[in-house]
Amino acid sequence: NAGVTQTPKFQVLKTGQSMTLQCAQDMNHEYMSWYRQDPGMGLRLIHYSVGAGITDQGEVPNGYNVSRSTTEDFPLRLLSAAPSQTSVYFCASSTQRGTEAFFGQGTRLTVV
């Protein structure tokens, strides 16, 4: 049981490039979410999904897309990377909203 797995752990992008951060969970959780963590600002919700085929925006969705074609996977796409997207990104899953969230190990993204 691996829990929540994120790849890659580190990534450097040039401004304007696109990329996908991968997130997979093997706990059969319905609820999955993406956060970004910036110094002094806690974690901010980017997008979330309550089940396969259903996604919704969080607090800071601009510049990011998500999809949920299976229960296990919830990739985050950066459409055109900007320096303001330099951050640590965490994926999390839980059985449903209002229960313990299990986080992945994080992806440290730098946009130059």
Place this chain on the structure above:
Amino acid sequence: GENVEQHPSTLSVQEGDSAVIKCTYSDSASNYFPWYKQELGKRPQLIIDIRSNVGEKKDQRIAVTLNKTAKHFSLHITETQPEDSAVYFCAVDNYGQNFVFGPGTRLSVLP
């Protein structure tokens, strides 16, 4: 949207003393209040949570209290140990678009 404030931003205590961290929120519809601990370079992990129909919850040295009228909740750690040193985040969930974390409290337990 929801606004979550967390105080203090840093806290230093002597080993064995108690630590208290307080969070306030703005949306009265919020009804789930977890606390997460994040050690340096690691992922956040849930340490305790409370729902709106409960006023207090304890788990060994950790407790959380909730005052829904005043819209604040607090984390209490007793008999602190060096391994309690970490950043602690409160969070507030109204089961809508808003699942909001506080900015964090860096706790240092001095031996």
